[in-house]
Amino acid sequence: MVSCRQRGFTYLTVLFIVAILMGGLALVGEVWETWAKREKEADLLFVGNQYRRAIQLYVLAGKAQYPRTLDDLLKDPRQPSTQRYLRKLYPDPMTGKNEWGFVKGPDGGIGGVYSLSEDKPLKVAGFKLRDASLEGAQKYSDWKFNFSPVPPPASAQAGGTQSSGTQSGGTQSGGTQAGGTQAGGTQSGGPAQ
Numbered sequence: 001m002v003s004c005r006q007r008g009f010t011y012l013t014v015l016f017i018v019a020i021l022m023g024g025l026a027l028v029g030e031v032w033e034t035w036a037k038r039e040k041e042a043d044l045l046f047v048g049n050q051y052r053r054a055i056q057l058y059v060l061a062g063k064a065q066y067p068r069t070l071d072d073l074l075k076d077p078r079q080p081s082t083q084r085y086l087r088k089l090y091p092d093p094m095t096g097k098n099e100w101g102f103v104k105g106p107d108g109g110i111g112g113v114y115s116l117s118e119d120k121p122l123k124v125a126g127f128k129l130r131d132a133s134l135e136g137a138q139k140y141s142d143w144k145f146n147f148s149p150v151p152p153p154a155s156a157q158a159g160g161t162q163s164s165g166t167q168s169g170g171t172q173s174g175g176t177q178a179g180g181t182q183a184g185g186t187q188s189g190g191p192a193q
Helices: 004-061 129-134 154-187
Strands: 101-104 110-114 144-146
Touching: 004 110, 004 129, 004 144
Parallel strands: none
Antiparallel strands: 101 110, 110 144
16 A cells, blocks of 8 residues: 555655656757757848849849849849849748848849848857848847948059059159250260360
């Protein structure tokens, strides 16, 4: 026969084992959730860069005009033949919807996209060079994947102007020096006597 004391001990042992199992499952769930969020972040980086690249190709293919809709990236209405810059319209991996926020281009078209999710990202540093602007973002909607043509650096433009000026200045001063030497010392002083 089992006494009341033994039944209570068995009951406590079972409760203790169930508590340990529940704690383990909670830990596994947390690890799985973090893994899933990292996967979504990686997908967002991929998809965002696909849109950035497609917008870049669209702009460079014609008169610096930005697309008016994302569908323009699937079939360029400016071209007489079918020109595609994107294979399909990707959904936002963070929200799962086909809705994106848009960054306005200089001409009012779509210059870039961003997620509408207000969640805090896990990744805040260690991005590739093309995504360096994403560092330190407080929410996914701060991850802007936009294309903006980079003008030549000011130092290169100034250097080109300065090197032209230096070259012409060097030629001018070289001509002056050579003319001064020829006229002043060699030709006037020597053969005249």
